[in-house]
Amino acid sequence: MGVLNKKLVRDLWQSRGQFISVLIVVIIGVMFYSGINSAFRNLSDASEKYYREYRLGDLWASFYRAPESVEEKIKSLPFVKKATGRVVKDAKIDISEENAVVRIITLPDEKRDIVNDIMITSGRYFSVADSNQCLVEEGFFTAHNLKIGDSISPVIDGKEVKLKVVGSVRSPEYVYAIKDESELVPDNRKFGIVYVKKSFGQAVLGFSGSINNLSLLVKEGTDIDKAKDDVKKALKEFGVTEVIDRETQISCKMLSEEMEGLKATGGAFPIVFFIVAAVIIYITMGRMVENQRTQIGVLKAFGFSNLQVLLHYLSFSALIAILGSAIGSLFGMLLGKVFTDLENLYFHLPVTDMKMYPELAIPASSLTLLFCLLAGYNSCKRVFRILPSEAMRPKAPLKGKSILIEKITVLWSNLNYSWKITLRNIFRYKRRALFTSVGVIFASALTFISFGRMDSINYMIYQQYNNIQNYDIKVNFSRFLNMEELNDIRNIPHITKLEPVAELGAEISSGWKKKDMGFIALIDNPEIYKVTDRNGNPVRLPADGILIPDKLSKTLDTRPGDTVYVKLYFPGKDKKEIQVKGIIAQYIGTSVCSSIDGINDLTGEGRIANSAVIKLDSGGNEKQVIDKLKEMPAVSSIQSKSDSLNNLMKSMEPMASLTWVMIILAAVLSVAVIYNIAAINIFERQRELATLKVLGFKESEVRSLIFNENYIITLFGVLIGLPFGNWLGNLMFSVYDTETYSFVFVAETKAYFLAAILTLGFTFLANLILTKKIMSISMVEVLKSRE
C-alpha cells in the first residue's frame, strides 16, 4: 500500500482547503466535548469532595427559637447521624459605602467536626481570647478588601456590634452565595456570611441558651421526605419556618442545576459539529470517489481488491477523525480549564486540583471515528459497484432536466440564464443541496439561539424588575409591623408611595402532594409590587383565597376553583383550607400570593407587614432616603432596585460574551460546509465556468453562478433554521426552567433578522474565500481537455 499512501498524501494536498475545513469542524466538536465534560467533572468532583469533607447537611431546619437541648432530641431520632444546632440571623452592615447584609452564623467556640463545617482559606479559627472574633466568607472578604485584624460592625437590634476578623473561610453551604431566591446571581459586595463564636452570637443576637437552626446529616438509606416530616413534627412547638433538603437548599440547587445544564450542553453541542462534519465528509468523499472512478477502475484492473480500494478512500475520513480528536482533545483540556474558571466566577468551589481528563479523548475519538467512518463508508461503498471496464470509459454526460418551477412561466421566463442554470443545478443535485443546508440550518439556529438567549434573559429581567417589582427600594423589617407603624416611613421626604408587604414561608399541600414555598401578601390593587399573568397583564388580588404561580399549579395539579391546604410558618398556626383564585407568572423566585386581608384570615394577627416597597420622586434622592431608613431600628435590610439590577447586569456580562463565541462557532460551521460543497461544485463545473469566461462573461457574472447557488441554499437553510432554532431554544431553556427561576425562550423579531443576516454573511464570507478558486480556473486547460 506504499504507493497508494503516496497518492493519499497528494490527494490530500490537492484538496487541503476542504480537508482543513472539515478538520476544524471536527476539532471544535471534540474540543467542546472534552472541554465541557472536563469542566463538568471538575465541578462535580470538587463539589462531591467538598460536600463530603466539610459535611454539607442533608437537612436544614429553621424555627423561631428552641432551647439548645433540642439538638439532643433531634439526635435521638433514629435516622439522624449528626446534628448541629446554631443561630442564623441576617443583619445589615455598612461597609465600604455599601449597605449590605451579612448572615451571621454561629460556630462552636472551639473547633470540632460539625455539620456544615467551614474551610479556612486564610487566618485561623477562633482563639480562646476575644469573644468577638469572626470569620468571613471569602467572597465578601475579598470584595471588601478585608484583612485579618480588620473589624466589621454589623447592626444587630439597632446597635453596631464590632467584630474582629480572624480569618476568611468557605462553606459548602454557600458555594453559590445568594441571600434568597429573589436574587439570581451572587453579589459579593451586598451579601456575605459572617461566622461568630456560638457563645458570643447567642448573647448578642438574643438567643442565650437557645438556637434557631439545626443542620442534620442523616444515615444512609433514609427516606428524605419522611425524615423531613419527622423533623417538622419534632420541632413543631418551636415554630418551624422551614425544613429543607439538598434539593431545595439554594446553593446546592443552583450548582446541581448548572451542572445539569453543562451536561446537556456537553452532550448536544458537539453532536451538532459531528453531524456537520459527517455531512461534509459524506458529500466530499462521495464526489471524490465519483471523480476518481477511472483511477479506481485502473486500480481494480491491476488487481487491487475492493477492500484495499475502500480502505484507501476511507483513510481520508479516518485521518480526519484521528487528527481531529487528537488536536481537539488537546485543546479541549485547555478549554476545560477556561470553562471551570468561568463557572468558578459564580460558584465558589475549592477546585484546588483542576484536573485534565485525557481519558475523555476516548469517548471523543470513538464518537468522531464513528461519525467520520460511517459517513465515509456510506459514500465510498460505491467503490464496490465500479467495474474496471466501465470505469475506464468516459462518464456519461451530465443530464440537464427541466424543473418544476419552469411550469410557472411568468416567473421562469423573467429569470436570466445565470439563475436558470443555478436553479436547475440545485435541483439536479437535490441531495447535495439538502446536505449543505443541514450545515446552514444548524448555523442559523445556533446564531438565532445566541441572540434569543440574550433576549430571553432581558425579557425575564424586564418582567421581574419593571413589570412585577416596580419599586425603587424594598425595605425589610426585623419583626411584623402594623399599618400605623409604617406611617413613620411614609413620612420620610421624597417617598411618594409605599405599599406594605408580608413575606412568610408556607407549606402548600393538595392531597398527598405538598410544596414548601414563599407566601407573599400585598395590598389590594398594588401598583408598585404587582402580580401579573404570563402575558404581563395585572392579576387582581382576591379578597379571600390565594393566587398560585403557574409552576406550582402544575406541581400540585391545581386549577383556579380548587382548594389547597396552607400551613403558614408562623408560630402556632395550623393548616387551613383555602381556595385558589388564579394563576400568576413569576420569573425569579416563586411564591404564593394573597391580599394582606387574606393573611389576616390565616394568622388572625391583623393587618401586618414585615417589609414594604417604596417609590421615590426621583432616583437622585435614593441615598438620602436609604440613610433615613437605616436609622430606623425595625429595619433589618434595605434593597435598592437599581443596585440589584446593576449587579445583575454586571454578572451577566460573561454570559453576553458567550453569545459571540457561539456566533463565531456558527460561522465556522457555516463557512466550512458552504466552502466544501461549493468547492466540489466548482471543481465539477469548471468546464461550464471556463466556457462562460470564454463567451465573454465577466468574472463577477461567472462567480454569481456558484454564489447564487450558495445564497439560495443559505436562504432555504435559514427558513428552516430559524423555526428549528426557536424549537431548540425552548428545549434548551426548559432545562433551566426550574421551580426557582422561570426561563422562557422569548426571541425578539430582531433576533430573527440578525440571525438571517449573519447567516447570509457567513455565506458571503465563504464566497469570498471561494473567489480565488473560481478566478484561478484556466480557460485554456479546462476547455481543451476531454470530460
Place this chain on the structure above:
Amino acid sequence: MMGEKIVVVKNLKKEYVMGEVIVKAANGMSFDIDKEEFVVVLGPSGSGKSTVLNIIGGMDRPTSGEVWVNGTNIVGISDKELTIYRRKYIGFVFQFYNLMPNLTAIENVELVTEVSDSPLNAKDVLRDVGLGERFNNFPAQLSGGEQQRVAIARALVKNPLLLLCDEPTGALDYKTGKSILKLLHKVNKEMKKTVVIITHNAAIAAMADKVIRVKSGEIESIEINKQPQPPERIEW
C-alpha cells in the same frame, strides 16, 4: 471588405515554465488574417497551433509579441478589457462543444445574447445551423454533431468578428465532421464571417483560403489556396 487585414500577429512568443524546463509553445510566429478569409492552421499536436488560437481569442497571453485585432493590440490590455474583447469580437468553437449541460439548445444560444451588444436572433441562428426542430432539448439529449451545431450557433449569435474553431470535427465521425465543415463553409461564404480552424487533419486544408502550417512553435509555411475545394469534395 475582402483583403482588409483584421488580425496581424507579429513575432509572437509564448513560453511555459514546466518545473525546470522552459517549453516554447510559440517561438516567434508572424502571420495575418484577412477579413472574410477561411483560414486553416495546420499542425501536429504540440506544435503550438492551439496556443496561437487561444491568444488571438483572448483566452491566453503571450510572453512577447504583438497581436493586432481590428486595429487594437490586445497584448497590452487589461483582464477586464480582454473579457469585453472576447464578448464583443470572438466566437469560439471547441472540440468538445462545452455547452452548458443545464440549458437547452435554445437557452445555450440565448445565454450569449444576454451579454452581447447587438446579437442576432437566437432562433434564426439555430435554424440556420439546421437545428430548427430541437430547440428545447438539453445537450445530453443531442448527438455530438447536433451539439457542435449548437456550439456554432452560440458562437455566431453574438455576430462576432472572428469565428475561432479548435479541432471542431475532432470528436465527430467522418460524416458528421463533414457536415460541420459544410456548415462552417456556409458561415464563411454566406454569412461573410472570418473563420479560423485549427486542426491536425491535413485534408481540411484543401477548403481553406489560406493555410498556415505550424511546427514546433514556428510557422513552417503560409500558403494561399488559389482554388479552395468545397467541403463536399474533401476526403480523409
